[in-house]
Amino acid sequence: MQGATFMSHLLELRDRLMRAGGAVLVLFIMAAPFANTLYEYLAQPLMSALPEGNSMISTEPHGPFFVPFKFAFAFATAVAMPYLLYQLWAFVAPGLYEHEKKLTVPLLVSSSVLFYLGILFAYFVVFPVIFAFFTSTAPDGVLVMTDISAYLSFVLKLFFAFGLAFEVPVATVLLVRMGMTTPDALATKRPYIIVGAFVVGMLMTPPDIFSQTMLAIPVWLLFEAGLYFSRSIKPQSRDDEVESDDYDDLERELDEGMAEFEELGSDDKTPRN
Template sequence: MTDADHGAETSAEPRLIDHLIELRARLLRAVAGLMLVFVALLPFANKIYAYLAQPLLAKLPAGGQLIAVEVASPFFAPVKLAFFTALLVTVPWLLYQAWAFVAPGLYQREKRLALPLLVSAVALFYAGCAFAFYLVLPTVFGFLAKITPTGVAMMTDINAYLDFVLVIFLAFGASFELPVALVILALLGWVTPQQLKESRGYAVVGVFVIAAIITPPDVVSQLMLAIPMCILYEIGIIAAGWVARKPAAD
């Protein structure tokens, strides 16, 4: 090993240590922000759960209510919801910490593209959750309440309800990321806008298959996921076409 190689190796070690220290600092800040919001939400955990339960409670017949099957469910279910609410609220802060860590190593063009994609991804995820809560859940619970057999009391465990709603939020939030995913694929050169247009028929079939898998086994929720995804696919084609034309403009 020459003196130059030895010098390069010794200079690389401090840089690696600096990166690790920066990564640790960013992770600590991210976790600290999450825990701070979580602790702040704990006193309101029961109210948050009551608000989350409204789409179901509003559709239950007279006398219908949520029940707690397990002894500790009245405590753990609201606390669990408070944590996931804190996680949802702090997503911009968590992504900012990740962005602050990786941004110095990106080229200027990559920064110009990555930042709008991050903001769009967060906004679309929130939009998917809001769509699920204000439109999908009331519709689904209304449909299920109407088809409940006579003599069957529709009473749901609070833990089961929370898990169900969280899955719905995740499914719709992730599904609404479709335009961002298409733009990323176009940026990577894996697909072109023309290929996306030509594959529209296959995409529609795939969307309905995905909707049937990740939603409850009823046609209403499947349609309420599949139709927005088809619209988002078209938006993704437009956005991918705009991004694909950028290099030519430069």
């Protein structure tokens, strides 16, 4: 029985992974014809900041061909993210209690929205500022000519960093909802959280003060937003959690019992030779 259950989980995991991979593949095929156009949009913040006569370059023979397709694949993955998260949720949902399922859906929706907002913030706010600063500090006689592959790696790191940083309100609300902390306890730790935001900015961004600061300040403000919303949330006590888990266990046992009873009934109705 346990072996059959393990195999069913493996088959379910394979099915979910195939669906997720298929979604990314379909979106990549749709985006591939527009790979160069997508990369032009990606490079626009830097191109706008470059002095006249400067341009981007490719130091590898295959760079002009492969780099736009790499970004098209990253773009397809980002667009498919809500569906990928849904497949993850669908795989683990059968093992969750009912009260955990009610929390999961809003969590996944808000996480996806905030991740996209972090990417948009990086593209429209952060990139113009840091690229203008970088190009303006170039010594006289130095041409700023960024390699397209290095640029792609740079912006994808910042996209991921800001997308992840924008999840702070979700993490704050989740910690309070689960009863692991309280808004007042988090408020007393505000100085440490601000310092931690700058440490995170130092670790997740390129080694320049502008990128670090432009990540740390939103993290701090988003923490304050999460703290504000968490004050309106009733934390789940341990007794409530145990009671809810017991109820869910009982409901699950009843469902399993009914399934076994129906299976036995169907066996009895099977004609015997």
